[in-house]
Amino acid sequence: MKSDNKLALFFRKIGKRLKEDKVYSRTFYSIIAVLIALIVVIIVSVSCSKKEDNGADNEISANSVSENQTAGTVDYTVPDVALAEDAYADVNALVNQYFAAMTTGDTAAITAMKDTAAQEDLIKIEKESAYIDEFDNIKVYTKPGPLTDSYVAFAYYEIKFKDISTLAPGLTTLYICPREDGSLYICDGDLDDNTTAYIKSVVAQDDVVDLFSMVETKYAEAIDADADLSSFMDNLSAKLDEEVSQAMAQAEGNTEEATDATDAVQEEQPAEEEQPTENVMEEQVTATDTVNVRSSDSENADRIGQIAMGETVTRYEAKENGWSRISYNGGDGYVKSEYLQAAGTADASAEQPQDENQTDNSQAETAGTTSLTAKGKVTIRETVNVRKSSSETSDKIGVAYQGEHYDLIMEQADGWCKISFNGQTGYVKTEYVE
Template sequence: MKNEKMKEILDFFRNNKKKTCIGAGAGVAVIAVCVAVGITLGNGAKMTASNTGTQTQTETTTETAETETTLQMPLEENTVPEVTQLITEYYNAAAAGDMDTINSIVNTYDQETQIYLQKMSEHIEAYQNVVCYTKTGPVDGSYLVYAYYEIKFNDLETAVPGISPYLVYPREDGSLYIYEGDVEDSVNQYLEDISAQDDVIDLMNRVQVVFNEAVMQDDTLNNYLAQLKEDLQVEVGEALAEAETASEEETQPAEAATEAQTTVTKVEATDVVNVRSSDSEQAERLGKVAVGEVLKLLEKKENGWSKVEYNGKEGYIKSEYLKDVEETQEAQAESSASEAAQTAESSAATTSTSSDLPASGKIKIAQTINIRKACSETADKVGTAFPGETLEIVMQQADGWTRVKYNGETGYVKTEVLKVLK
């Protein structure tokens, strides 16, 4: 029985990513009702390893002993004030649909998750009785948090219990944030070892029992949760479709302007700041830029990061450490020839266009792409592949999509966005 429960919890960790965990079964049977994006395990951009090279046998033995000691530490209830404050602030923001606050607490959420949280907030009055159970996390200063809470829905008198796991990391200034992203194998194994411990399983069991009793004794609650799941799927799907339509309209070529227009193509560093390989504080550090250094801006992302050109490559810097450098079209024209030549030279050295794609076989991609379950930009994602990762091309289709295999799963990518890393 315990092994079955451990498997449920591990599956919960892997699958608890965007949606409230309201499952099917006898009535509505779930591990917990949860709004949080929990710990992400598996694909995509990896956390930077803490060291490279070989270790001596002594170092390895010491590290193993320290890990075993950490794994034996029991769950602690509300013993880290900073963690309790962070998680409470997150739930207050989630209930209010305050995405600005959420995006300052979580390192990155995709568009679908942000839409989901906003739609979910419309049904929620408050999160009550938040309790944080913690264990030491996989890196220095980090925590593995199991947050218990009770959701008070607008249309229900009964508060619904839930529990969600979080990986909390320290920033460079010592403050804490919720890490949403992919982890390397050693961290993955650490999280699975923690989730298999008796005190974690017992905690999950207790919440499961309370939840089951609530839905079994209250048909109104049971029916409400089942309907809520269906309603959210429709609401989120419609909102995503509207957002993608709006995005496509915004990217349509504009009519040629007859007057000079002010555009932002460059940014200037306002502080000494790290340049990362992806939009995460845990990503590999490519280098640093000094105060006043000007960089070419490639993209401003909604999650608070800016993609820039750094030493001929793509890099990421927190937008708060950058300011816009504005140029008129006339000023841009003076330097466009030089920049275009440099860009073409750099691009030719590193990527090929989609027309150079092989008909089949494995390729390394040169830019981040979403892999969909079907040939539609609104279809669910199989995953997100990052520069340098390998995809297997199965077939290029006449409808502008390419069927690929990624981490053992079949999916579809718009052919026009597939760029090969040479």
């Protein structure tokens, strides 16, 4: 919120240090938690920044430019120039438009002003706007950026929250770059190491340190003077996190439903086109794993039950499409043939059908709750996206289809299962597996 660029990560690190080192640690931590959500970063501490950045940062070689920046003259030598206040009309116009869009939750305008805007960031901006009356007393302090006609800008403002009388001072750091047509935009994407180091050095300069210290003091004074503002700021971050999480979950659910429906149509093969050679028989077979029983020989068919690992059933037919027709609850059912073997075949799982794990699985299945097989496998209950990490906003690495089985690496307490997926580690929501 997710911006994941290196500059944002650096700002968060400095914010954490401020929490540990500053006199106003309690009150300032509150604004760090909330104003990071507002893309506000108060990042300067003389004892931290100067120590970390002393010396080498001014001697960076110019060997790369962020892919999000417009090509142009680049100079990574950090100039020792004073902060300029409201010195550039086009910079001021962009910053004022930015805060106006933040006030109204105009995500389309925000997207137009930035080189990148993640969905979660836009949702947070929209949710935050419900609490904001206006941004007042805006001032823009600038220093030259590494790219020609670019700026490292420090935008001061005072937020008027709804139903709160005292204004809350804040400061946000923006890297402003030119487009090919000369117009300006806010660079919020991935920055190369040299650009990140350049901005880091600018932030460590004395006048910038003083600016952040001034804002920190003003914020602490506002919090101390207004109990309502203090209480509001203490609770705002948690409220926003919850609202954004709910909105992201809803958006993710809608996306997955659309993806699942599309994938199901693509995977489905009309019955009249399937003319496999039948292998009619009647034999006793044993389940090598807990497996779903379906109403027809398709992963998209209705699930009518399960047979547990080690359970013996009668198979009437082994179809060439990889399914077996079995006797189930007085009628026919279908299971994947790969999970069946002839009764009596040596297999550790078949020889121990009554072990503790299997008993637990059977009881859980009877109760209709999520269960894991004794072998550490999971069965996909509904077609679902597989993610790179345990987050609905993480990259999708594939789709797990209903009825498929995967090795379970870990069932996490956060509602996700870590599985082995096509030779790599993937994550699926626990609610979609059994």
